[in-house]
Amino acid sequence: MGVVTVDFDGTLYQGDSFSMMFKAANKSFGLKQWSVVAKGIVKAAAAGLVKGKNAFRMQFFKAFAKSFKGMTDKELDAFFDKLVRMGKRDIHEDLIHKIREHERQGDHIIILSGALTPFLQAFTKEVGLDVAIIGTELQADGSGICTGNVGSLINGDEKVNYVRKWMNRQIRVGNLTETEANETWAYADSKSDVPLFQFVNIRLL
Numbered sequence: 378m379g380v381v382t383v384d385f386d387g388t389l390y391q392g393d394s395f396s397m398m399f400k401a402a403n404k405s406f407g408l409k410q411w412s413v414v415a416k417g418i419v420k421a422a423a424a425g426l427v428k429g430k431n432a433f434r435m436q437f438f439k440a441f442a443k444s445f446k447g448m449t450d451k452e453l454d455a456f457f458d459k460l461v462r463m464g465k466r467d468i469h470e471d472l473i474h475k476i477r478e479h480e481r482q483g484d485h486i487i488i489l490s491g492a493l494t495p496f497l498q499a500f501t502k503e504v505g506l507d508v509a510i511i512g513t514e515l516q517a518d519g520s521g522i523c524t525g526n527v528g529s530l531i532n533g534d535e536k537v538n539y540v541r542k543w544m545n546r547q548i549r550v551g552n553l554t555e556t557e558a559n560e561t562w563a564y565a566d567s568k569s570d571v572p573l574f575q576f577v578n579i580r581l582l
Contacts, residue, residue, distance in 0.1 A: 378483040379560030380553070382540060382573065383476060385490030385497060385512075387566040392467030394460075394492055398441060401460040410444040439527060442493065442515060446525030453515070453523060457499040465503070472564065473504055480507075484562075485553060487511055487543065489573075491532040511539045533569045537576045 386394050445453060476486055486508040488497050494512035501508055514528035529535055540561075547553035561577040563570070 380485045381562045382487045382489045384565035397464045442527045443525040445523045448523045457495045461499045461503045
């Protein structure tokens with residue numbers, strides 16, 4: 378038994394979650410929300426010119442998250458449920474079956490992605506996976522209302538940092554042995570996942 382990390386965008390979900398968020402937003406957002414996104418696109422374009430494509434995506438991601446400001450958990454759930462339904466045809470069904478094999482073998486599964494955590498939660502619920510999730514958190518205030526801010530973007534080296542934290546926490550509470558932690562697998566597709574591939578013992582694409 379071991380720990381299996383599974384990337385989301387381009388791996389478990391073979392579509393483009395950015396495009397799907399735009400499509401879902403077209404059915405849900407009002408003028409106020411689109412104005413927030415538009416301002417963010419301008420900032421993202423400027424960042425992209427100076428720092429490159431990855432900086433553009435990061436800035437755009439943060440801007441889109443701001444459009445959720447003021448939403449309740451129920452409203453967020455409704456948006457991301459819609460997003461998952463719209464993108465069901467892009468689910469990597471063969472990988473879903475492989476994950477189920479790992480579950481039957483007693484492996485610990487982590488969906489590990491820079492995608493927003495509510496999206497990952499809606500996705501795993503839709504496909505019936507009972508797994509751990511490490512994603513980019515949408516922050517909320519004391520009343521549970523979304524602030525539009527996000528936590529650390531789970532990308533590159535951050536994926537390794539968060540997997541280490543997750544493992545240490547599970548070992549402390551007795552849910553994971555050190556032997557299991559030393560048998561780590563990764564399913565991923567991107568150059569940004571190189572640090573993760575360097576971390577794991579067994580690499581799968």
